[in-house]
Amino acid sequence: MNDLNEIKNITKKITLSSREKESAKANILNFIRLHPVSKPDTSRLLSKWSFFSLFNLNSKPMPAFLGILLVLASSGGISFAAEGALPGDLLYPVKVGINEEVRAAVSFSAEAKANWDARRLERRLEEAEELAHKKEFSAEVRSKIEENFEAHAERVERRIADFESKGEVQSAADLSSNFETSLSAHEKILFKIDGEEVSKFLPKIRAKKGSASLLRIKMESRVSEEPKPEAKEAAEGKMKVSENKIEEVKSFIENVRAKLGAEATVDAEAKLTEAQKVWTDGKIKFDAGEYGEAFVLFQRAHRIAQEAKLLIEAKSEFNIDFKTQEKEQGEGKNSENKEKENGRFKEEKANIDINNNANSNVEINSKSEVNADDEKIKKRDSGNINTRLDLGL
Amino acid sequence: MNEHEFRKAYNAYADALFRHCYFRLYDRERSKDLVQDAFMKAWGYIAKGREVENMRAFLYRILHNLIVDEFRKKKTVSLDALKERGVDFIAHEKLNQNDLSELKNIMSFFSELPVKYREVATMRYIDDLTPKEIAEITGESENNISVRINRATAQLRNLMKIS
Numbered sequence: 001m002n003d004l005n006e007i008k009n010i011t012k013k014i015t016l017s018s019r020e021k022e023s024a025k026a027n028i029l030n031f032i033r034l035h036p037v038s039k040p041d042t043s044r045l046l047s048k049w050s051f052f053s054l055f056n057l058n059s060k061p062m063p064a065f066l067g068i069l070l071v072l073a074s075s076g077g078i079s080f081a082a083e084g085a086l087p088g089d090l091l092y093p094v095k096v097g098i099n100e101e102v103r104a105a106v107s108f109s110a111e112a113k114a115n116w117d118a119r120r121l122e123r124r125l126e127e128a129e130e131l132a133h134k135k136e137f138s139a140e141v142r143s144k145i146e147e148n149f150e151a152h153a154e155r156v157e158r159r160i161a162d163f164e165s166k167g168e169v170q171s172a173a174d175l176s177s178n179f180e181t182s183l184s185a186h187e188k189i190l191f192k193i194d195g196e197e198v199s200k201f202l203p204k205i206r207a208k209k210g211s212a213s214l215l216r217i218k219m220e221s222r223v224s225e226e227p228k229p230e231a232k233e234a235a236e237g238k239m240k241v242s243e244n245k246i247e248e249v250k251s252f253i254e255n256v257r258a259k260l261g262a263e264a265t266v267d268a269e270a271k272l273t274e275a276q277k278v279w280t281d282g283k284i285k286f287d288a289g290e291y292g293e294a295f296v297l298f299q300r301a302h303r304i305a306q307e308a309k310l311l312i313e314a315k316s317e318f319n320i321d322f323k324t325q326e327k328e329q330g331e332g333k334n335s336e337n338k339e340k341e342n343g344r345f346k347e348e349k350a351n352i353d354i355n356n357n358a359n360s361n362v363e364i365n366s367k368s369e370v371n372a373d374d375e376k377i378k379k380r381d382s383g384n385i386n387t388r389l390d391l392g393l
Numbered sequence: 394m395n396e397h398e399f400r401k402a403y404n405a406y407a408d409a410l411f412r413h414c415y416f417r418l419y420d421r422e423r424s425k426d427l428v429q430d431a432f433m434k435a436w437g438y439i440a441k442g443r444e445v446e447n448m449r450a451f452l453y454r455i456l457h458n459l460i461v462d463e464f465r466k467k468k469t470v471s472l473d474a475l476k477e478r479g480v481d482f483i484a485h486e487k488l489n490q491n492d493l494s495e496l497k498n499i500m501s502f503f504s505e506l507p508v509k510y511r512e513v514a515t516m517r518y519i520d521d522l523t524p525k526e527i528a529e530i531t532g533e534s535e536n537n538i539s540v541r542i543n544r545a546t547a548q549l550r551n552l553m554k555i556s
Contacts (some may be wrong), residue, residue, distance in 0.1 A: 004546065004549060007519060008521050014415055014416075015408040015411065016411050029400070030430045033396075035440045096412070112426050170466075237464075237466055257556070296466040
């Protein structure tokens, strides 16, 4: 090659295969149809997206029946409507058995798959919260949710182990940290919402949280064991990610404060201040060349910030107050009380920010009724569908 | 912008976007994911009724940000790690030996550039974007970009020993 301008002639030979291209196009078109151009006030679109797919991305063809199911599910807005379903609803099996499975099949990379598994776990916890809030968390519901919860938690644990065995220590550390935060935040939320059956569910969450903590600590030490340049890169990456997270949560809190007043955000702001402090400590360690410790601190800052956000979201949604919680819970361990863990897989603020990269969800507050062909589809509130469309990876 | 136009945009740009992503991440699977994400995000923006003047640049911009975030999350993939894994771009493309070795050369030279230079070199020489477009995508001034392109070019020529 004689000239730099020839480079593109050679590199343009790298393309998507026609199958890959069509596959992705189908996914995207599905997504588009679920999100028609709408008035700005009826939909709030957030950063990261995922999608439904009719196609399997490996070379093996998708089983015909699944394809048919998907077509049925996607048409008439059924799969869309199913997103708001809770255990006990007619469409719940569509949500969990079809929508979520399809999304699982769709992701290309191990990271995307792992993130989705973690997100599914969170969905179970969110469902529990919604039901508990409505006082509909029965024993039957509990056993269903518990079953799914255990299954998803195990998948996440397996993902972490996978990453670890492949030497992808950072991915393992990330996932375990987010896993821990999710469990921690949602446990607090459920504890606050309370209920007879809820209190039976809590021990299971706590148990998982305990093992998640241990796992996270183990992964962090693996990162610390990496050779210096890798440890430095890991710490540096985490430094930026946690810095972004703190900024993101800061804006989010500001938005909430603007809507609900300063009283509502006092706790969250305190947490955020804590997150910033931990971050600064991390920076000091980083500058001193102590990359392992820096990594741990940056991760903790990330967790604290994320938890602040999860709690404040729950607060506004379920109108609960976390101020007294720490005293009530009395979990004993100092570190647990002080350490507010956070998760990565959560909703973000309303305005689309294409520069943001955290996983997030679409929240559609639609006042119109679901246009369901099937009259038997139960609507949670007549005439008012509050659908959280999960589009995070 | 409606579905039809969006579809056209997809047909027109998907390959180029994938290529761009691939030459920065060296990860085929991840690149596919990010390209899909980019289109989704783009649609999300459009579905809110917002106008997009230059769809191509818009898509590149979203993708670029996703890639930057990707780098922040994990350690950059070194070409050595890549070699260990076995370069995976061969999936379906029927590349002859000559093409293959040329591609490997290019990847090798590019990987020796500092990150910021690699970024603009990729956009300039692989994606064939103009400095103005690159500036729009990265959010930097056209001036900065032009300067960086010159420097990257010089380094690249040096590496490739082209006069």
